[in-house]
Amino acid sequence: MSKVLFASAKMRELRADASLPAKFKRLLNQYPLKEMFEGKTVAIKMHLGGHLGYTTISPVFVRILVQQVKDAGGKPFITDGTYAVPTAKDRGYTEEVLGAPIVPAAGLKEGYYKTIPVDYLSLKDVQICGEIANADAMIVYSHGKGHGHCGWGGAIKNIAMGNVTCKSRGGIHALMDTEFKWDAELCTHCYLCHDNCPANAIKFEKDNTLFIDTHSCRYCMHCATACPQNAIEINDAGMRQFQTGMAKVTKVCLDLFEKDRVLFINHVTSVTPFCDCWGFSSPAIVPDVGILAGTDIVAVEQASIDMIKTEDFIQGSLPHPLYVRDVEGHLLQKIHGKDPYLQCEEAAKAGLGSQEYNLEEIP
Numbered sequence: 001m002s003k004v005l006f007a008s009a010k011m012r013e014l015r016a017d018a019s020l021p022a023k024f025k026r027l028l029n030q031y032p033l034k035e036m037f038e039g040k041t042v043a044i045k046m047h048l049g050g051h052l053g054y055t056t057i058s059p060v061f062v063r064i065l066v067q068q069v070k071d072a073g074g075k076p077f078i079t080d081g082t083y084a085v086p087t088a089k090d091r092g093y094t095e096e097v098l099g100a101p102i103v104p105a106a107g108l109k110e111g112y113y114k115t116i117p118v119d120y121l122s123l124k125d126v127q128i129c130g131e132i133a134n135a136d137a138m139i140v141y142s143h144g145k146g147h148g149h150c151g152w153g154g155a156i157k158n159i160a161m162g163n164v165t166c167k168s169r170g171g172i173h174a175l176m177d178t179e180f181k182w183d184a185e186l187c188t189h190c191y192l193c194h195d196n197c198p199a200n201a202i203k204f205e206k207d208n209t210l211f212i213d214t215h216s217c218r219y220c221m222h223c224a225t226a227c228p229q230n231a232i233e234i235n236d237a238g239m240r241q242f243q244t245g246m247a248k249v250t251k252v253c254l255d256l257f258e259k260d261r262v263l264f265i266n267h268v269t270s271v272t273p274f275c276d277c278w279g280f281s282s283p284a285i286v287p288d289v290g291i292l293a294g295t296d297i298v299a300v301e302q303a304s305i306d307m308i309k310t311e312d313f314i315q316g317s318l319p320h321p322l323y324v325r326d327v328e329g330h331l332l333q334k335i336h337g338k339d340p341y342l343q344c345e346e347a348a349k350a351g352l353g354s355q356e357y358n359l360e361e362i363p
């Protein structure tokens, strides 16, 4: 059984000391940060979001984390994909505020990476971002939320999708062996698919036929999720292959570090149905849960998903066309049709940790 520390967002008293940032400080004090990080470069891997998103991890918490790593003698830097760093300041992330530099993980032109073999189906190798590969230690600092592609987006997704180049991200998505189908009869030509495509891969021909440029497509599935008519269909038979690929890439990345130099922290707050890469935020679908942390990525992910409960769903929080389907399974499965636990199962199979955990609450 792995230990997972939990700082609840619920306040038992009206004192700053009973609030989540204060509990976060106490949670971090439970770890031997000096042993883990003294004299080491520490990559704090975040998802800094995009455009008008406002539900990524608040700079208040990032600053606390940076300060604690510095106090332990570590040399922290914040990092994310090349695409997210230039606009991070729009969402309050600056070196001045956070206390550490913000570095594009694969360099300014995505040309700084280390290629490592994976050899899983069509994914022969993966390009791990250079700033991650060269760091001595890592804190995987993730905002937990729903995800149209894999049900849950937390630490595993933060590593597998966020610590690799765009090219490798496309390679992992392609494991789904995705086929698109478009139903002209259902389509009302609202163009939400086009407007939500981050790769500009959707065009409508002169006769209003939808065309997807698979060369540019990043397989993010935003188009299918955004379509209010369900006119775009995706073959998701390769879903487990995709989750297995994410687990294998996560393993490859974590193998670059000494085992006792990686910490996983999930914020299960502002749990939106979508990933932060959409460039906007919608209301939280459940009340804030809190912060979970540990040195076993599978246990932290499993505990985080367990704490998002269908009975806590906030009515009216889902943007059209999403809704809670009347099917078995986790709340995120009812919303996205994807079992969020699949990635935990595959990560456990890959030897990354245990789905069994003990939760210890921080007072």
Ligand code: SF4
Binding pocket: 193, 196, 197, 198, 199, 200, 201, 202, 212, 216, 217, 218, 219, 220, 221, 222, 223, 224
């Ligand atoms: S899957 Fe993503 S990148 Fe591909 S066409 Fe749809 S919205 Fe665009």
Ligand code: SF4
Binding pocket: 186, 187, 188, 189, 190, 191, 192, 193, 194, 210, 226, 227, 228, 229, 230, 231, 232
């Ligand atoms: S989002 Fe759906 S209905 Fe709207 S244009 Fe695209 S395929 Fe047609």
